[in-house]
Amino acid sequence: MALQRLTAKNLTVFTKADLTFGKGLNVIVGENGAGKTHLLKLAYSVIATFWEEGRKPSPTTPTKTHLQVKLADKLVNVFRPEALGRLTRRKPGRERCDVSLKFTDSKHNISFSFATNSKTEVALEVTPSSWLEVSAAYFPTRELLTIFPNFVSVYEGHYLEFEETWRDTCLMLGEPLQRGPREKRIQELLAPIEDAMGGKIELDKVGRFYLSTPNGRLEMPLVAEGLRKLGMLARLVATGSLLDKGFLFWDEPEANLNPMLIKQVAKSILSLSSSGIQVFLATHSLFLLREIEILTSQQPFDGLSARFFGLHKDADGSVSVSQGDSIDEIGDITSLDEELAQSDRFIEA
Template sequence: MLKQLGIKNLTVFAEAQLDFGKQLNVIVGENGAGKSHLLKLAYSVLQTSWEEGRKPSNSGESPTKTALQTHLAEKLVNVFRPEQLGRLARRRQGRERCDVKLAFANAELDVEFSFATNSKSEVSVDKVPAAWLKIAPAYLPTRELLSIYPGFVSLYEGHYLQFEETWRDTCLLLGKPLQKGPKEARIRSLLEPLERAMEGSIELDANGRFYLRNVSGRMEIPLVAEGLRKLGMLARLTATGALLDKGYLFWDEPEANLNPKLVRQVASSIVELSKSGMQVFLATHSLFLLRELEILLSNDKNGRAHNRFFGLHPGKNGVVVKQGPSIEDIGDIAALDEDLAQSDRFLDAGVGA
């Protein structure tokens, strides 16, 4: 479990400390407030630890400063896609350093690092973790990836493409074989509501093409509605076991391109995953999704302490983070207020009356 993320001088943030819950963590803010930056930062650190730990050269070995300082910088650049690493440091007069600290329930995973505005290819590792991460985190971007999956990984690794590396990482997870064995019953319980919503199941053929199979047969994924393809990504990662075993799921704007019915299903699946042991991190500015999550979480009084909400508020000295166990703790978010104001205008105008 990731307990805490501390940052100083990162992009739009002057200084912030986020205290995470062990189940569901929802980051809310307007466009440009840094929601995706927080997800990408935490994901980059976790993914670097997992990637380095599974290399044969590091097998059975403890992390070293040498292994981390270059590969962590590479991951940050490949995920954020700045011209150079130092562009991620908050821009002010003179040179500034960006400081990052991650604290885990397992203190062996704790890591601290920093870099300056003129840094290009290395970070300064101030605290080296004592162990590598054992489980791969998963990152779902705003775009669905099933339709671009065929050949994408080999193309990405053989050419310089301006796609962020989360796409490549997620495609690797989508291509894993289906999970079998003792975990199948739990996977099936998570899959069934997703497949009901899609009215079918996701299949991957030997040529690397995804299909939606239903009572009418198989339909090529590019012909399936984008909202269902996003749901299909979640279903596929569930079926391969990538979203089990106390792992980490990062999802940027789950509601994008989904109709309200599918948003309700996504919200339900997210809550179920978080209860099953996954630590989930969401970035959103959807009032509908937030309300659905609140409705679902309100039925679990014992679990409320394990969930956290974070509101991002732009100010003169950078974005300020407000946080707590409910939406009421995150302050007023303009994007949410606009949704409420529109509802009031609609009622005042008597539309449909």
Template sequence: MIKKLKITNFTVFPEAALTFGRNLNVIVGENGAGKTHILKLIYSILATSWEEGRKASAGPTKAGLQRALADKLVNVFRPEALGRLARRRQGRERCDVEASFDNRDLNIGFSFATQSKSEVSLDKVPTSWSNTAAVYLPTRELMTIYPNFVSIYESRYLEFEETWRDTCVLLGEPLQKGPREARVRELLSPLEEAMGGSIELDRNGRFYLRTSSGRMEMPLVAEGLRKLGMLARLVATGALLDKGYLIWDEPEANLNPRLIKRIARTMLELSMHGAQVIIATHSLFLLREIEILLADRAFRRADVRFFGLQSAPEGGISVQQGKAVDEIGDIASLDEELEQSDRFMDAET
């Protein structure tokens, strides 16, 4: 579990220190406030440790990890040069990042300057690799592009961020069997009920939605259901069971309110089963649904944090955090939704 993230001069953030909850973490802000930047930074750190650990027979080395982390940051963010991720002001600036974990052996600190092309300086080297995968779900669904995407991505230069490739790899993993299968079924059944069927992957690498009336190829399925299908598939493979990380950018995108309610409950259920969930949103409906669920007896013990990203008077973005939405300050996009509700009620009366 990631416990803290401290950043200085990273993209739009002059300085920020985020303390995460064990279960669910919700980052709220307007467009351009840096929500996705935080998600991608966390993912880059987690994925580098997981991927390098699967390749290596020994623990992390400073030289090897510096190269791997720099490559991951560039491939995930897709800047022209790594230094473009440092906050831009007059003169040279240095970006510093520190991440601390429940397992202190994973703690890491690194930095890079605005002139850096593709190298980071490792200030704190972890002493072991992560044995837990991180799942990154972008705003776009990936099931329709899945056939042959990974092989093409690895053999051609494509201007797609590497999170797409990584998630497609996890979508293609075999289904979970054995002692954990019952727990998978417990989480999977409500998702399949919401979709009206189950997700199937055929030998040709195409996903289908299997319903009572037959199979439907994924491009013919509504996009909101395809997003739900991604989550269902990752639950079915065990990628999000007992441990791991779910990092999701705008889960509410292209979903109707009924499906948003299902997503909110599933994210909390996954977090209570051991996955640490970190999402970014500017949906008042989703936030309200999460708060409603937290009053439910099943989720009252959930360790949840909310983070509000707001423009700072001195420039850049500041972060307010708390255990409830009303502790993270005013978010303009949320205020607009509330103000519209008031205008609608006035118009009705």
């Protein structure tokens, strides 16, 4: 199961966005304010709604009336606008946002829209005939292991100004460890991550995470933030949430990581992609992009499918999308050009 295509008209900064995804790794590149996170959150909101509704006890077949409300709720809780209509592109007068997602199995396809005055529901034009049976995980730029204890219960019992992606991911972090025939594959994926962290992630009975090393256990707040981000990835692999199938959305995985850890993150991401996880990254890190290009040309990742998407700010304030199978095909990205220019200045100096 994979997301093949996403189209959005009049969504936030986009007049029109039309993205064709690969089954493996998909990398969205752009400077700050170009809408990278918005595209990730849009795709995640739809997929997470399908998965959450499908795993409820005795789920019924998707209906237009039910989905129109549930999807609107998820969009508002993930994006956190004042109202659903605030996600439409800012223009004088009333505007309408149109969204369509197509999957490898057409029974999951969906199209919907909402206007600037929409509040509690979307208008469904194409209704899926089946729920998704695979999970979706969203990693925000901040690690979540340190806030995990009691976060879900507090979030669900109070109104907090946190994106629902935090709550969703914390729920997955608290899942029990996977046992059975898939343990060998889990250990294969975990080994290089645990080697980079210098230990294993453990969850105690009261909901606190630790990094267990040969020298003892470290409370998660005492662990470097970059290692905590690797710890989130390790935990979801260990629980089976990221194994063989499903979706991973990761916003700026390079944030707060040193180059050595970025190299490990890139390798882990490609390992997940090659195992059947469809991965979506948002980044403006030249180092991460170069590492991905280097690794995809080497064993054991040679031939792994990857798609790149460049977001470009236009003169009218909107953002356009270019795409291709290599970084060279997505046009110039200002933030990447600045990094290259600095290297030139350093050599000259």
